[in-house]
Amino acid sequence: MRVPGAAGLLLSLTAIPVSFLLNRQPAMDSPVMVFAAGAAVLLGLPLVLYLLVGGSCPKDPLFYAFAVFSFTSVIDLIMSLEQDGYIKGFMGFYLKEGEPYLRSAYGILVCYWDGTVHYALYLTMMAAITLSWSYRSVGLYWMGSVLMSLITLLLGTVVGKFGTEIRPAFLLNIVYVLIPIWAGKKIYGMPRALPKATADQIAAAQCKWLYRRPLDMCLVIYLIFAALYTLFRGLVALECSFDSCDTYLYGHEPYLLDPVIYPKIQMLVNMFYLLPFFGLALYGLLEPGCVWMPDLTVVFAGAIAQAQFSHVGASLHPRTSFTYRVPKNTRSTFLYANVLLAVGAQLLAFRCAKYSNFFLKGMPRNKEEVEKKVN
Secondary structure (H helix, E strand, O other): OOOHHHHHHHHHHOHHHHHHHHOOOHHHHOHHHHHHHHHHHHHHHHHHHHHHHOOOOOOOOHHHHHHHHHHHHHHHHHHHHHHOOOOOOOOHHHHHHOOHHHHOHHHHHHHHHHHHHHHHHHHHHHHHHHOOOOOHHHHHHHHHHHHHHHHHHHHHHHHOHHHHHOOHHHHHHHHHHHHHHHHHHHHHOOOOOOOOOOHHHHHHHHOOOHHHOHHHHHHHHHHHHHHHHHHHHHHHHOOOOOHHHHHHHHHOOHHHHOOOOHHHHHHHHHHHHHHHHHHHHHHHHHOOOOOOHHHHHHHHHHHHHHHHHHHHHHHHOOOOOHHHOOOHHHHHHHHHHHHHHHHHHHHHHHHHHHOOHHHOOOOOOOHHHHHHHHO
């Protein structure tokens, strides 16, 4: 097969027969053998891909990383579907002797996200590499999403109730931490797309006060809400003694009490990483010329989307004990707030990346002077 993108897709789909065959091997009852099999598969995939593409090997080394990760995305989707009862006989051995913490509701939702959204992003980036197109924005979105999932999942596994069930296969996650960091550095260093705007158009965008930018006004309101909501839930996760925190914890989001600890870790990660971002984004919408806004908002849009999908889904999943699920009488409020938090981040990233004139440098900062010049 000479088309690299098609070869990457074919390689990812081999995860189905590979998992089916490994699940039937008696040797897979050993945690060490599961680790060895996982390591062998990860090491062998680039070689198989090289044989598939033949002389059409892409020059971009990230193609091979995305191809390997697309394979693991299909594996994750298989694990989620198997645990929810849609299929069986594929990944039982790995969930038992490999990474048993993926049997949690949070683990299932993380695998669903990886097997759908991340998988689509990998295929998109492999196709872009094949066609010599830019995939910088897609790559930044993926980087934010994958790092958010890894931070919460790995920290929560180590300090939560699954800390006593860590198997050698846990070490395979080192690959999933190092490669996204390396890939993220390379993606960020790619050339940015040049804006198709004249100096007058840029000046006109930057001279407008906030009240003349209704979309930005709505986004500012969103950022204030998101910052307050994130701070409040962080305090709840830290077991703040305020009555309002207790009321919210037991009446709206008891999932934060779940001993799996993933929800608490997620709230703390949000407070220490998303809260500063909301402040920076608020500044960027008020002050023209913040060139870092388009990239930053895309990265955090991916992170927030992943975090909200996994957290909200796990808080409602049947695998979560009924005691810790969101009560029915407050479920609508909980969903509205969390959906708004996720959707707002996507709109913010779209606004900053698509209409970036306001964030370019080199324009006069005095709005009265610019208005006179433009008019």
